[in-house]
Amino acid sequence: MAMGSGLLLIAILCMMAVLGWPLVENGRFFALFSTTWSPHAQAYGILPMILGSLRITVLALLFSLPMSIGTACLAELLAPRPLRRLLLVTIRFMAGVPTVVYGFVAVFLLVPLMREYLIFGSGFSILTASLVLAVLIAPTMIIFFVNGLQSVPRSYCHAVDSLGARPMQKLIYLLLPQAYPSLLIGVILGLGRAMGDTLISLMLAGNSVALPESVAESGRTLTAHIALVIAADFSSMEFTTIFACGLILSLFTVCLIVSIRLLDRFGTRGAQHREMSTESRP
Amino acid sequence: MPTFPTAISTQQLSFRYGGVPILHEVDLALSAGKIIAITGPSGIGKSTLLSIFNRLWEENGDGRLQGQVKLRLDGSMVDIYQDAYPLDTLRRKVGMVFQTPNPLPMSIAKNLAFPLRLMHIKDKGLITTKxxxxxxxxxxxxxxxxxxxxxxxxxxxxxxxxxxxxxxxxLEQEILLLDEPTSSLDRQGCLRIEALLHELRGTTTILMVTHYQDQVQRIADLCYELREGRLHQTL
Amino acid sequence: MNRATERGLTLLCWLCGLLPLAILCIVICYLLVRGGSSLNLALIFDRVPAMDALLGHQQVFDGLFPALCGTTMLVLLTLALALIPGLCGGIYLAEYASPLERRILGLLFDIIAGLPSIVIGLAGFSLSILLHRLFPGRFGPCMLLSAMALAFLILPYLVRSTQAALNSIPQSLRITGPALGASKLQNILLVLLPSRIQDIIGGIILAIGRAAEDTAVIMLTGAVASAGMFRSLLDQYEALPFYIYYISSQYTDAEELQRGFGAALVLFTLCGLIFLLALLVEQGFSRRWKR
Structure with missing residues (x-):
C-alpha cells in the first residue's frame, strides 16, 4: 500500500514530464527561462514567474522569521505560564485557518491600506502578498521552533538555571545554539509552504507577467501561473508551460525535503552525542 | 569550637509539587558551614525539597509553597521568596549540583567561565585565575x-x-545544594567527591540528598530523614 | 551581552511574539464586523425554506447551501478514499517496515506532504486529460477527481500521524500483548491502536480540516462558481473555499460581496470547530493518560 503511493508520486512526475514534453520537443525548453511571456509573440518565458515566486517567498520569510522566533521564545520561555499555553493553542489554531480566508480578508482590508498609504497604484503587489504569506507560514515555523527549543536536554537547562541565568541569557547562550538544527528545518519548511502557496499570491500579488522592478509592483508566481493558465486551451504551448512550472515546484520540494533529511540526521547525531548526560528531575 | 550562625531556616514551610504534598509545616534552622544530609525513601521528593532553596522547581511550574524560607546570603538572612529578591541573584549565590553530571556541551574552560559570563564579567585574567x-x-x-x-x-x-x-x-557560593552527587559514580569517584566536600566544610554550607547510609556516616554533620512531609533528625 | 541588550531583546520578543495574536484578532474582528450581519438562514438557503432545501424539494440558487453540500460531500468522499490507505500505510511504516523501507517511504511521504497543493491539483487535472484522451467521452474535471487529488493530498498526513502515534507507544506496553500470546496483528489491533486511538483520531480530524480548506486543488479539478446543487460524482460542483475565492475577485454587487463575507465567516467557523474537536479529543487523551 505504502509502496503504491510512492509509485503514484513517481507516476505524477512522469505524467508532468510527458505533458510538458512538447516544450522540449520543439526545442523551446531553454526558451522557457527567458524573461518575456507573450503568447501572441510565441514567447513563453516563465522566468518572471520564477523570480516572482522567489521574491515573494524570500520577502515572506524575512517578515515571518522575527515574528516566529519571537513567538516561539515567548511560548517556550519568556511569557508567564498560562499565556504560554494560550499562545501555543492559538498558534496551532492559526495553522488551521483556511488560506482563502486570509486572502479574502487581505483583499478587502490590507489592499486598500496599501493603496492609500504605502505603495499607491492598485495595492495588489508582491509586498502585499508577502506580508500575508508571512502570517500564513508563521504557525508552521513557530510550531517547529517550539519543538526544537523543547528538545534541548533538560539537564542543560537545569545547569544553566541553577547558575542563575536570566531567561534571555538562557535563550541566547543555551537554547538557540542547541536548537539550531531544528530552527533551520523550521525555516526550510516555512520556505516550502511559502513557495507552494497558491491562493495568497493569486489573490494579492496582482498576477502581471512583466518582470517586476520593485516589490511594490505586481507580480506572478509559478503557482498562480498554473491556476491562471489552466483555463486556456489544452493543447496550446501556453498550456504546456504550466507543467514546466509544476515540475520546477516539485523539484524544489524534493530539494527542500532532502535537505531537511540531511540536516535532521546531522541534528540527531548531535543529539546522540548530547544524550550522554541523561535527564535529572529537580 | 566556634559557634556557627544559622545559614538556612524555614518557618511553617509547606510545599506541594505536582499535586503531591512534599513538606508539611516544617520549621528548620541549620548552622552555616556544616554538611547536612537528607535521606528518605526514593520518590518522596528529596530532590524537589532541595530545589526549594534555589527556587528551581519554579522552572517546571505546578508547585505551591507556603511559609518562609530564609538563607544567609552576604551576611544577612533574606527571605528568598519575597518578591524584591531577584531570582538570578539567588541562584548565583546558591550553587546546585545534580544527580547526573551535567556539563554544558562546550569546552572545560568555557564551562567554568559560563557563570561569570552570565554575570557579564569579561576580564580574561580573572576568569583564568579563578x-x-x-x-x-x-x-x-x-x-x-x-x-x-x-x-x-x-x-x-x-x-x-x-x-x-x-x-x-x-561564584563563591556560601550554600551548595547537592542532589545525590555520587550516585552515578564508581567508588573511587565517590570517595574523591566526599574528600572534596570535607574540605569545603566550614566555609560552605552543604545540603545534600543521599541514598547511602555509609556516606552519611562518613561525612555528614547532621542528617534528616524526609518522611510523611516532616524532617526527622537522625544524626 | 549586557543588561540593556537583554532588556531590549526581551521587549523585541514580546512585540514580535504578540504580532500573530494581534493579526488573528484583527482577522476575526474584521470578519465579524463585515460578515456578522449577513449570518442568518437566508445566507445559506436564500429564500427557500430550510427543510425544502435540505430534502431537495427546491433548488437554492443565491445561497451557500450548494457550496456547503459540495464541500461536505467532497470531504466525506476524500476521507472514504484516503482513510484506509492512510491508516494502513501508517501501521505498515510503524510496525512492519524494515529500516530501509521506512527511510525510503518516509522520504517519499515527506515529499508528497511538501508538494504544493496546486501541483497535486495539476496532477489530478493531467489525469483527467489522459483519461479524456484514452476514453474520448465525458470524463472531465469532477468531484470524484477532486476527491482523488485531495485524498492524495491528505494521505501523508494520515500516514505520518498514525505512524507517530504508534511510535510513541512505550516499549513496556508494546511487549505486553506478545507476552500474553497475541500475534503481531492481534497486538496491533487490540492493544497498540486502542492505546493511541485519540492521537489517531486527532490526526484524522486535522486532515479533514486540510481537505475542507484547500482551494488550489479543487479549482483545478472541478470546482466551479455556479453549478447549483451537486448531482453526481462525475459532475462539476460548488465548494465553499472556491466560492470565497471567486467572490473576492469577481463580485458584481454589494449583496454578493456581503455573501462572500458570510461565506468566509462560515468557513472560518467551520475550521475553528474542526480544530476545537481535535483539541478536545487530544485533551481527553492526556487527561486519561494522567490517571
Missing amino acids: SEEMLRKVHLLDEVGDRLQANATQLSGGQQQRLCIARSLM
Missing part, C-alpha cells in the same frame, strides 16, 4: 589542566561531576 583556583580545589587541575579546551562531555563521570562542582563554586 578557573584554575577552582580546578585545584576540586583536584582536577592535575588531571585536565593541560586540555582545558577539550569538550567537557569527554571527561569521565567523576571528572564531569567535579567539574560541575567547580563550576558551581566559581
